[in-house]
Amino acid sequence: MKIKDIMIKNVISAKPELAIKDALQIMKENKIRHLPVVNEENSVIGIISDRDLKDASPSVFAADQKELLEKPVSEVMITDVLTAFTNDFVEEAAHMMTENQISCLPIEKNGKLSGIITETDLLHTLVRLTGADAPSSRLELEVPNRSGMLSDVAAIIKDHKINIQSVLVYPSNDQTKKILVFRLRSMDLRMLIQSLKESDYAVLWPEQLGMRT
Amino acid sequence: MMPEAAYIYSPEQLNYKFSEDHPFNQRRLSLTLDLLKELGALEQHQIFPARMATDQELLLIHEEEYIKAVKSASTGLVQSSYSSTFGIGTEDTPAFPNMHEAAAWLVGGTLAAVDMVFELGYKHALNLGGGLHHGFRGKASGFCVYNDSSIAIEYMRRKYQARVLYVDTDAHHGDGVQWAFYNDPDVCTLSIHESGRFLFPGTGNVNERGHGEGNGYTFNIPLEAFTEDESFLQSYRKAFTEVVEYFKPDVIVTQNGADAHYYDPLTHLCGTSKIFLEIPKLAHELAHKYCEGRWIAVGGGGYDIWRVVPRAWSAIWLEMSGQTDLFKQSLPESWLKRWQKETDAVLPDSWYDQPDMYPPIPRKNEINLKNERTLNKALEPIFKKKTDNEKQNVLL
Numbered sequence: 023m024k025i026k027d028i029m030i031k032n033v034i035s036a037k038p039e040l041a042i043k044d045a046l047q048i049m050k051e052n053k054i055r056h057l058p059v060v061n062e063e064n065s066v067i068g069i070i071s072d073r074d075l076k077d078a079s080p081s082v083f084a085a086d087q088k089e090l091l092e093k094p095v096s097e098v099m100i101t102d103v104l105t106a107f108t109n110d111f112v113e114e115a116a117h118m119m120t121e122n123q124i125s126c127l128p129i130e131k132n133g134k135l136s137g138i139i140t141e142t143d144l145l146h147t148l149v150r151l152t153g154a155d156a157p158s159s160r161l162e163l164e165v166p167n168r169s170g171m172l173s174d175v176a177a178i179i180k181d182h183k184i185n186i187q188s189v190l191v192y193p194s195n196d197q198t199k200k201i202l203v204f205r206l207r208s209m210d211l212r213m214l215i216q217s218l219k220e221s222d223y224a225v226l227w228p229e230q231l232g233m234r235t
Numbered sequence: 236m237m238p239e240a241a242y243i244y245s246p247e248q249l250n251y252k253f254s255e256d257h258p259f260n261q262r263r264l265s266l267t268l269d270l271l272k273e274l275g276a277l278e279q280h281q282i283f284p285a286r287m288a289t290d291q292e293l294l295l296i297h298e299e300e301y302i303k304a305v306k307s308a309s310t311g312l313v314q315s316s317y318s319s320t321f322g323i324g325t326e327d328t329p330a331f332p333n334m335h336e337a338a339a340w341l342v343g344g345t346l347a348a349v350d351m352v353f354e355l356g357y358k359h360a361l362n363l364g365g366g367l368h369h370g371f372r373g374k375a376s377g378f379c380v381y382n383d384s385s386i387a388i389e390y391m392r393r394k395y396q397a398r399v400l401y402v403d404t405d406a407h408h409g410d411g412v413q414w415a416f417y418n419d420p421d422v423c424t425l426s427i428h429e430s431g432r433f434l435f436p437g438t439g440n441v442n443e444r445g446h447g448e449g450n451g452y453t454f455n456i457p458l459e460a461f462t463e464d465e466s467f468l469q470s471y472r473k474a475f476t477e478v479v480e481y482f483k484p485d486v487i488v489t490q491n492g493a494d495a496h497y498y499d500p501l502t503h504l505c506g507t508s509k510i511f512l513e514i515p516k517l518a519h520e521l522a523h524k525y526c527e528g529r530w531i532a533v534g535g536g537g538y539d540i541w542r543v544v545p546r547a548w549s550a551i552w553l554e555m556s557g558q559t560d561l562f563k564q565s566l567p568e569s570w571l572k573r574w575q576k577e578t579d580a581v582l583p584d585s586w587y588d589q590p591d592m593y594p595p596i597p598r599k600n601e602i603n604l605k606n607e608r609t610l611n612k613a614l615e616p617i618f619k620k621k622t623d624n625e626k627q628n629v630l631l
Contacts, residue, residue: 156437158436160432185319208325208326209501210327
């Protein structure tokens, strides 16, 4: 999955000469927290967040400093902006955001601003990757950590003519094991579970009574 | 004086049958009908036939292409593309002969229930053959072909301009009905179900609240697996009373899936029969308080057809028709004798289950606490509106 697939395309941006008070107004109206700042060529030259702007705003007690709000955003914007490219993988962008503790990334294409992604977009993507956005049931298994296990389990699912909506594979606490989480397009997994148990797979979910903590 | 309640049933409703061993089994309808008759709680003059919904009625919700596909699957002409395009021919909803007719009879039953209330002045009507809440506009899902509740709600919207509150207590999220009215501010849906993290269909999160004009008219209470009676009922009572007061509907539709029981093979909520006696009780009370009694109840899921569904569904009728005194008696000997022969499961002879039916559940406090949080989060917009109104009143 690439960034261009999940990014917000109609991105709202600001010109460097925009007044701070107008920038605050734009963010408030559009319920956004960041504004990329672009030049005449639509290249990213900075970014401002609502927090930066509030830091730059005068205190409510300092009524005589109102002219501060008339200053252009170019005076407070961050200029060493981190950006990503439309063809980057989603996980690269996620990594960049957690690594640098930022919550938004402007996206460039051919040196021009082309979109933006935020933490929220990444979380939506996670929801989609885990398959929970279409009618499906959860199946969770613990399998030995060796090659071919996913294929073996998938073959059993195929025998039951059930379509797989999504699969996640991740390490178990026990390093000799892996956890497989499927979302399957069926309401009744009982026959499948029975086949899996007959083949000695450890089914973590569904389980009949909540003894596992 | 007009009798209070109508029971909708036609033998044609039994034809909705995917295969011999499919979990969705309409023998439930026969078992329930027989139980009510043996109890002496249902007279012939209280039973009204269903009808087959017309294509025009199905089109209130469903897409033409989809109806065509169901019809051709009905006659055995299943194309391989049907399973991915229309959800027909899958393990959950395999095609079967006369599937279109059978599904349309279930829809017609719910429409007949609507007519009993809106045309013939009955206060309540019950169609246990309905409640197929997973049906989508253009796709079958989770054992459901046509979505009778969605069609009936749209029918009431157009014919009577009614504001409809739909309350779904099936253990699975009522996704089909929710998405059909997601943008509509005149239809409010409330679904209480086992969380999608654990159970099909996966949706039904608290943050699914409706879209556009319909924002604020969708409520979801996703409960933890192993929730049990107490927390289930607490969530149900609080959510239903708050939502009905907030929305002020003209009519209440309740979907009464009976699959939140410990015995149910597909779910993990661990309820007992008690919740099925309590669910219709509150619906009945609130229908009288807010809707001049107008209450349409349908069936739904329920996969322990012997020990759970007959009691759960009979309880709706006993509540509706004011015969709850019968809960004090045992189940009729004649009914137990007739049906015990048919199953290996031991039929219960009481309306109430034994408290030691299953071992105590660890993490109970944690589960209750989590459900409480979920409930409060789901109802937050209502609470907020209340406090805003109170502030307004103070200012005035």
